[in-house]
Every structure is written in C-alpha cells, then in structure tokens.
Amino acid sequence: MRQIQTFLFALSTLLLACGISTPSRAQGYDEACMRAVETLCGKSTVMRCFAEEAQWGKVPERCHGDVQSMFEAENNSAAAESATPAGGRAITPIKDLSALSYGGILRAGPSMDSKKKASIRLGQPIELIEATGIWTDDYQWFKVKTASGIGYHWGGIFCTMGGVKPEGVLFDCDENPPGSF
Numbered sequence: 316m317r318q319i320q321t322f323l324f325a326l327s328t329l330l331l332a333c334g335i336s337t338p339s340r341a342q343g344y345d346e347a348c349m350r351a352v353e354t355l356c357g358k359s360t361v362m363r364c365f366a367e368e369a370q371w372g373k374v375p376e377r378c379h380g381d382v383q384s385m386f387e388a389e390n391n392s393a394a395a396e397s398a399t400p401a402g403g404r405a406i407t408p409i410k411d412l413s414a415l416s417y418g419g420i421l422r423a424g425p426s427m428d429s430k431k432k433a434s435i436r437l438g439q440p441i442e443l444i445e446a447t448g449i450w451t452d453d454y455q456w457f458k459v460k461t462a463s464g465i466g467y468h469w470g471g472i473f474c475t476m477g478g479v480k481p482e483g484v485l486f487d488c489d490e491n492p493p494g495s496f
Contacts, residue, residue: 344385348378352385361385366428383423383430407446412478414441414459415493417485419473421466425449425456433463438493441468446481455483 351374356364364370365382374382418437422429425447435441442460447467449456454471461468474488475481485491 344381345378348374348381351375351378352382362424365430406448407481409443409445409457409481412443412475412481414443414473414475414484415439415488416441416461416468417472417474417493419468421459421461421463421468423466425458425467427451427469429467432466433461435461435463435468441473443475443481446483450483453483454485455481457481457484 352361352364355370355373361382371379371382416435416437416439418439419435420431421433421435423432424430426449439461444458444460444465447456447458451469452471454469456467457470459466459468470481470484473484474486474491474493475484476488480487
C-alpha cells in the first residue's frame with residue numbers, strides 16, 4: 316500500500332510540475348487555487364516555488380491549505396524517494412512511543428528549510444508516527460502528531476518515553492526530562 320501511495324504522490328508531483336493537474340483534482344484541490352499555483356509556479360515544483368515566503372502572498376489566502384497539501388504531497392514523495400534502499404534510508408513506522416519536546420518547530424517536511432506549521436513548547440507531548448530516515452547533524456527527522464497537528468520534528472530536540480529510544484533521538488526522557496538541563 317505504501318508503495319502505491321508513494322507512486323501516486325510521485326506521479327501527481329510530476330504531472331503538476333508538467334502542468335497536467337488531473338491527479339491534483341482527484342485530491343480535491345480547489346480548481347481556482349490549482350490554476351493560481353500553476354500560473355505562479357509554471358513548471359517548477361510547488362516546494363521550490365514556495366520556498367520563498369513572499370510567494371505565499373501571491374495566492375489567495377483561501378488557497379493556502381491546498382498549497383500546503385500540494386507541498387506536503389511533494390515533500391512526502393521526495394522523502395519516500397530518499398528513503399529507498401538506493402538512498403540507504405528506510406522509513407520506519409513507530410507504534411506506541413510517546414515523546415516530550417525540548418521546544419522547537421513543527422515543520423511541514425523533514426528539513427530545517429521546510430515551512431513552519433506550529434511552535435512546540437518545552438515539555439509538550441508528541442506522538443511519534445514514523446522515523447523518516449532523513450538525518451540532519453546526527454539526528455533523524457520524525458513524523459509526529461501534536462496538539463497542533465501532524466508534521467515533522469527533529470530528533471535532536473526531543474526525548475522519548477515508554478519504550479526503546481529510536482536511533483536519531485537525543486535522549487530518553489527518564490534520563491533527561493525537558494527542563495533538566
């Protein structure tokens with residue numbers, strides 16, 4: 316199933332980049348918003364097009380949710396591609412493992428350059444969904460669920476509790492709870 320989802324994300328990204336948006340329509344994106352993005356971005360990917368914050372002001376505010384969804388679809392496709400055995404990385408689902416944040420930012424993708432979705436406060440609970448296999452400075456990016464929604468949080472700024480600490484997480488919360496250092 317994951318391979319089919321990855322293929323569909325990659326296909327929709329490719330078709331959107333080529334100006335063919337039928338798969339995007341199947342995702343339920345607003346027609347006017349899709350046209351606005353296609354006009355603004357041309358053949359560029361949505362991620363590249365909206366890398367500059369100023370681009371967000373060039374589409375109607377009501378389209379921001381659709382743009383974010385397009386961005387996340389591309390980002391998920393890119394993350395899936397980098398998680399292939401050829402890339403030496405594997406996406407690992409995580410079950411029943413909670414964590415506490417040391418603060419930071421919930422991001423739209425597994426990168427410091429990805430758009431900010433929300434701020435995460437010191438000690439805020441987070442639920443780990445999956446290890447992405449994408450690393451920055453010796454720590455892995457994790458897909459997480461928070462009170463602010465689902466996004467990505469860097470493993471260098473949270474601790475885990477109630478299970479085996481995954482590779483790429485800073486601390487176990489029993490050893491170093493938030494606020495202890």
